[in-house]
Amino acid sequence: MSLGLILFLGVTSAGVVLSLATRRSAPALRAIATVGLICCALAALLVQPGEQLRVGEARLVATPYLRLWLASASLSFLVLHLLGLASAWQRNVPPAMFSGLATMAVALALTDHGSALLAAASGALLALGTTIVLPAPVAELRVAADALRATAASAALAVLGASWAVAGGPRPEPVIVLAAYLLVVAALVQRMGSIPLHLPEVRIVRSAPMSGVPLLVAWLPAAFAVVAVSWHQFAVVPLQPDLGAARQITLLIGAGTLVLAGVAALLQEDLANLVGYSIVQDGALVLLALAQSDPAGATAIRAWLLIFALVKTATAGLVLAIGALEGTRRVPDLVGWARRTPSLAIALAAIVVATYGWPGALPFQVRADLIGLSLPGPAGTLVLLCSLLPAIAFIRALWIGVRGTDRWRVLPPVAVPERPRLPASGFREEYEDRPAIVRERLARVGRVVLREIRWLPIAWGANRAPATALLGLLLALLPLALVVGLADLRGAAAGSPPIAAGR
Amino acid sequence: MRAPDGRAIALGAALTLLLAPVASGALPDAIALAYRIVAALLSAYLLWMAVRTTTPFVSPPRLGGTAEAAFVGVGFVLGLVLGYGSGEGSAAPLAAALATGLAALSLLVFGRDPLRVGTGAILGLLAAGLGQAWLTGTTTDLAQLALASAILAAAAATAWLTLITFRARGALDLETRGRELREIG
Numbered sequence: 001m002s003l004g005l006i007l008f009l010g011v012t013s014a015g016v017v018l019s020l021a022t023r024r025s026a027p028a029l030r031a032i033a034t035v036g037l038i039c040c041a042l043a044a045l046l047v048q049p050g051e052q053l054r055v056g057e058a059r060l061v062a063t064p065y066l067r068l069w070l071a072s073a074s075l076s077f078l079v080l081h082l083l084g085l086a087s088a089w090q091r092n093v094p095p096a097m098f099s100g101l102a103t104m105a106v107a108l109a110l111t112d113h114g115s116a117l118l119a120a121a122s123g124a125l126l127a128l129g130t131t132i133v134l135p136a137p138v139a140e141l142r143v144a145a146d147a148l149r150a151t152a153a154s155a156a157l158a159v160l161g162a163s164w165a166v167a168g169g170p171r172p173e174p175v176i177v178l179a180a181y182l183l184v185v186a187a188l189v190q191r192m193g194s195i196p197l198h199l200p201e202v203r204i205v206r207s208a209p210m211s212g213v214p215l216l217v218a219w220l221p222a223a224f225a226v227v228a229v230s231w232h233q234f235a236v237v238p239l240q241p242d243l244g245a246a247r248q249i250t251l252l253i254g255a256g257t258l259v260l261a262g263v264a265a266l267l268q269e270d271l272a273n274l275v276g277y278s279i280v281q282d283g284a285l286v287l288l289a290l291a292q293s294d295p296a297g298a299t300a301i302r303a304w305l306l307i308f309a310l311v312k313t314a315t316a317g318l319v320l321a322i323g324a325l326e327g328t329r330r331v332p333d334l335v336g337w338a339r340r341t342p343s344l345a346i347a348l349a350a351i352v353v354a355t356y357g358w359p360g361a362l363p364f365q366v367r368a369d370l371i372g373l374s375l376p377g378p379a380g381t382l383v384l385l386c387s388l389l390p391a392i393a394f395i396r397a398l399w400i401g402v403r404g405t406d407r408w409r410v411l412p413p414v415a416v417p418e419r420p421r422l423p424a425s426g427f428r429e430e431y432e433d434r435p436a437i438v439r440e441r442l443a444r445v446g447r448v449v450l451r452e453i454r455w456l457p458i459a460w461g462a463n464r465a466p467a468t469a470l471l472g473l474l475l476a477l478l479p480l481a482l483v484v485g486l487a488d489l490r491g492a493a494a495g496s497p498p499i500a501a502g503r
Numbered sequence: 504m505r506a507p508d509g510r511a512i513a514l515g516a517a518l519t520l521l522l523a524p525v526a527s528g529a530l531p532d533a534i535a536l537a538y539r540i541v542a543a544l545l546s547a548y549l550l551w552m553a554v555r556t557t558t559p560f561v562s563p564p565r566l567g568g569t570a571e572a573a574f575v576g577v578g579f580v581l582g583l584v585l586g587y588g589s590g591e592g593s594a595a596p597l598a599a600a601l602a603t604g605l606a607a608l609s610l611l612v613f614g615r616d617p618l619r620v621g622t623g624a625i626l627g628l629l630a631a632g633l634g635q636a637w638l639t640g641t642t643t644d645l646a647q648l649a650l651a652s653a654i655l656a657a658a659a660a661t662a663w664l665t666l667i668t669f670r671a672r673g674a675l676d677l678e679t680r681g682r683e684l685r686e687i688g
Binding site: 055056057058110112114115118119121122123125126128129132134135136137138141142144145148149151152153155156157159160163164 | 535604607611614617620621623624625627628630631632634635638639643644645646648649650652653655656657659660661663664667668670671672677678
């Protein structure tokens with residue numbers, strides 16, 4: 001039986017249809033998106049590992065990794081959607097989120113790699129609808145067109161490469177494997193925005209509305225990369241091909257991107273650009289996984305890609321919240337932001353910890369393993385250090401937020417009235433008739449809670465800053481929960497991908 | 504591809520999409536074939552709708568229409584020669600894949616408006632599907648389904664981008680100066 005997977009696909013499909021049908025009515029679309037994403041998160045939890053669904057000659061196979069991926073994605077999209085409602089909401093995002101969830105589920109569950117790659121690309125093509133808000137200058141339209149070019153080209157290259165390796169039978173010619181490997185690497189360089197093809201990725205982060213960015217540049221490319229890495233693990237590595245120079249080129253692009261994007265991130269003054277270069281840098285770890293044939297590398301990158309997608313969503317959410325609350329995303333202009341919204345400062349700290357970890361933690365270990373397996377020796381240490389450079393840029397943004405003059409400091413201090421004290425006799429009575437007092441206090445608390453709940457919609461309409469800050473914090477805590485081990489990500493990533501079941 | 508008229512581009516893309524299953528050698532099963540035809544018609548409708556509600560005037564081909572058409576013709580002939588030379592399976596899928604792939608490359612690299620870029624994206628995906636059919640010698644129902652869905656998604660993205668470009672600019676040309684792009688990032 002495969003009820004969980006069918007239910008998830010049904011809920012996401014219904015979400016796409018309903019959100020497109022109600023696109024002209026903002027209140028209805030908001031309600032459908034909120035309820036739909038809650039249903040998606042619940043349906044993802046109902047997916048049982050081992051479920052199978054036959055589609056022609058291939059199958060959709062549910063794995064623990066798929067379940068964790070879908071649950072994390074649904075929850076993350078839900079919080080991002082609520083954050084968008086509190087700050088800057090865009091009506092094209094909910095349909096793209098639902099279609100992205102559906103295509104990710106299919107891509108990560110399919111046993112046929114060519115079709116899985118096409119499914120991931122389809123989601124990315126549909127998500128392009130989130131890139132532009134009118135009125136848009138011609139440069140932003142051009143950036144969206146470049147994203148369309150890049151997505152289609154990478155999908156075509158990957159499908160061709162993945163088919164080529166299969167075409168040669170059980171023992172294809174080395175030159176065929178080499179050509180297939182190079183095509184898939186080229187597709188990944190394009191899809192993950194590695195240097196020298198990084199500009200479309202960085203520009204889309206800068207120009208597109210932040211609420212749609214994570215889907216477009218983190219989740220769907222990460223799902224694409226998971227399929228490509230599984231293809232490499234099960235179609236290329238068992239053949240033990242001599243990839244020679246092709247592997248060196250992959251390594252060079254991956255290591256070069258880690259170093260150069262790290263340096264570029266340090267030089268950015270706009271938070272969106274900083275996010276863009278950190279996405280480019282962290283995405284390059286996929287190339288390092290493809291440059292070595294150790295199964296540990298494939299497991300490590302599968303674990304990393306889920307953390308990558310969650311962390312980048314949290315970072316985009318943080319930039320969205322800071323932009324909405326401070327009115328700017330330029331780091332030098334953000335003096336005192338962390339003092340005005342401490343929850344967002346905690347969120348930034350959580351993001352840095354979840355991205356880079358600490359020695360022994362999953363993110364740090366994955367980064368060190370992937371770099372160490374591909375580049376042993378001092379070169380590897382240098383690349384590892386450079387891969388941590390964006391952390392300095394994030395800490396600098398935090399430091400600017402903590403120090404300096406607060407823009408509200410010029411206001412005179414507010415006089416706080418002294419708290420009234422109970423007379424001694426009253427205290428004694430209270431002590432003697434404790435149950436009655438407790439009942440009365442509980443009733444008072446209940447009245448306060450009811451009053452606050454009644455005031456919640458009014459407070460939401462009057463001032464959304466607290467909700468924005470809290471949702472930004474919640475979004476940052478999701479990857480941290482995964483890093484500290486609230487779910488068994490290591491075990492899920494170590495399991496066999498569906499492609500292995502299809503072979 | 505040569506046409507400076509968006510309607511001709513949409514019509515050409517529709518014909519290519521409808522004829523592609525025939526060119527891929529072995530015809531897929533009835534259900535998969537029906538899905539491909541429906542997806543092709545829907546994709547063509549999306550492109551047609553985008554042209555009809557905006558403008559049929561698109562930028563002319565940058566290399567010149569004759570030069571681009573010649574590339575495609577050479578690709579087709581080369582595919583036929585290589586296909587017959589290799590002696591493996593039919594040469595038609597390889598010829599169709601090379602011709603479509605070169606057309607896609609030209610449109611993706613030199614396209615200056617969303618309609619041409621999007622049509623290039625659609626043809627690129629189609630070329631990959633045809634290449635896959637030639638390489639594997641067979642075509643599964645799932646591969647047909649995935650390819651048709653990806654093409655439909657590309658057509659939807661193209662139609663949306665065409666509409667939004669026309670609303671923002673009143674024309675479909677996306678020519679930009681380097682400085683404008685550098686300001687973005």
